[in-house]
Amino acid sequence: MVEVRSRLWLPFTQMQSFDASQRTFIRGEGTSLVDSRGRRVYDAVSSIWTIVHGHCHPDIVRAIAEQAATLDHATTLGATNPLAERLASRLCALTAMDYAFFASDGASAIEAALKMAVQYWQHAGEPQRTRFVRLVDAYHGDTSGAMSVSDIAAFKSHFGALTFDAIPYGDDTLLERDDIAAVIVEPIVQAAAGMRIVPRESYRALREMRPLLIVDEIATGFGRTGTMFAFEQLDVEPDIICVGKGITGGTLALSATLARSRIFDAFLGELTEARQFFHGHSYAGNPIACAAALASLETFERESTMENVMRIAEASRERLTHLAVNGAVAHTRQAGAMIGIELRSAREGQRVAADLYDRGHFTRPIGATVQFVPPLSSSVPEVHAFFDALEDTLA
Ligand SMILES: Cc1ncc(COP(=O)(O)O)c(C=O)c1O
Known part of the structure; x- marks a missing residue:
């Protein structure tokens, strides 16, 4: 019998051999x-x-504390708040995108991106575009959609029953197929594949194509590869960008799916048309997390x-x-x-x-x-x- 020492179940961790005394x-x-x-x-x-x-950066800690005492949370389902508004503007300015849709962890931003692409094509008159193309060795997170567009077997082999098939990117003729909704890529480096560097040529054909281009900046965004976003080093024009992880400087869970106007506009219509994006998370646009993100972006500038x-x-x-x-x-x-x-x-x-x-x-x-x-x-x-x-x- 394994002695139960803790009620906590850790992600990607063999609990039988985990020793909390070594890693708390x-x-x-x-x-x-x-x-x-x-x-x-x-x-x-x-x-x-x-x-x-760095951990517990005083300016981010202060921003979190002040916001927690002002407005801790208010739903963004049919409502907005000034912090989410400001952060959306900052993120769009930084990435040259037009709209920010907030989620929580990286995987939830990916789910939003996949669903956004599928619903977009329904509104754009090509509802048959439902398939996704992904890179070899891709990893986009652990929820069903994110696993489906991932490749690394260790992360998804138990969950065939919950995933759909995405198509590995190889041959450019794939991009001409009329059933492809989007190509999803990690820019420059595939972190979960062991920091695998993707050859730049792999992105070349993605500029002029009918399917949408989803760029997953969840690991690479916010400075890690030497530019604020890794896609800036590539000759690509994303239709959708997913950001997460470093967005709050690493303090709170927040992610965003950034989209271009043509995608956003396709969701506009009369209430009776039910064209709005059918996706949302409880803590989307949480003001405390947005305050942390704004403080982190200011810290980028102040500390060069x-x-x-x-x-x-x-x-x-x-x-x-x-x-x-x-x-x-x-x-x-x-x-x-x-x-x-x-x-x-x-x-x-x-x-x-x-x-x-x-x-x-x-x-x-x-x-x-x-x-x-x-x-x-x-x-x-x-x-x-x-x-x-x-x-x-x-x-
Ligand atoms: C490229 C990439 N996309 C998505 C994710 C999923 O993010 P999260 O773990 O916050 O759900 C990760 C996580 O490592 C990642 O590296």
């Missing part, structure tokens, strides 16, 4: 987490690509965060050059401040991550790949300290 975080301070044993570890994975300006991303990327690039010739390393991959160091086996990935923790660096391997996706407020010495520890554990 009680405080976050800047780029560090502090565990219940009093150990301070560098959050080298930004708590799975969420933390941007994007300049720091360049410093992080450059220091990492130098260190990867050395690691690339280390016999323990199979491949290194980098897109700005999103870095994967692929070792020779998944077991080695686990060993190295555990050893790094003991050396004061918290990361989580993806199979054989050790990830380094640091908070964008990290200093260059912190970057070097991570790579020093990694080299030591590989030696």
Whole structure:
């Protein structure tokens, strides 16, 4: 019999062997987490690509506290609030999109995007456009629609009964088919595939096509790849962009599905026509989360965060050059401040991550790949300290 020590069931975690005494975080301070044993570890994975300006950034904490005392929540089903309005404008200005539809986690922004595409084509007179094209090794989240447009077997193999088939992108003639609603892509880097870099040519044909282009910036958005959004480095024109994770600086769950006018306009009509978008979540446009996001965007400017991303990327690039010739390393991959160091086996990935923790660096391997996706407020010495520890554990 397994002794039940806790009522908490953790995601993607084998609870039989999980030892809470080794991994209970009680405080976050800047780029560090502090565990219940009093150990301070560098959050080298930004708590799975969420933390941007460091933990508990005082300006974001203040914005959250002030908003919580003013308007904590009010539904956005048939109502609005000034924070959601301001954030929608900021996000549209940043991405050159026209409208923001709010959701909560990344996967819920993806669900909204898929449903938006399908309903859009019904209004646009091509209701047969219901199929989706995705990249090889795609990952877009864990809800049914998001799993359906994902590829990585480990995440979806149990759930064939709940998913539909998406078509892997290979041949450009696919894009001419009249049943394709949208092509969904991760721009530049596929984080969950172990920071796999997608060849730029893969995006070339996506510019001039009839299906919609959905760009998933949930992992890459808000500075991680060296530009505010990764798609800015590609010659593409998204019809829909999904953002999440770093949107609130990593403090609260919030995501958004950004759309162009032609999509938004297709949903307009008389009440009796029932053309409105049939999708929504309870906490969409939550004012506290929107206040955190606005404060995070201000922090980008005040702290010149994007300049720091360049410093992080450059220091990492130098260190990867050395690691690339280390016999323990199979491949290194980098897109700005999103870095994967692929070792020779998944077991080695686990060993190295555990050893790094003991050396004061918290990361989580993806199979054989050790990830380094640091908070964008990290200093260059912190970057070097991570790579020093990694080299030591590989030696
Ligand atoms: C590219 C991408 N899309 C979507 C998601 C799903 O986001 P969430 O875990 O917030 O649902 C993730 C999560 O890692 C992701 O990396």
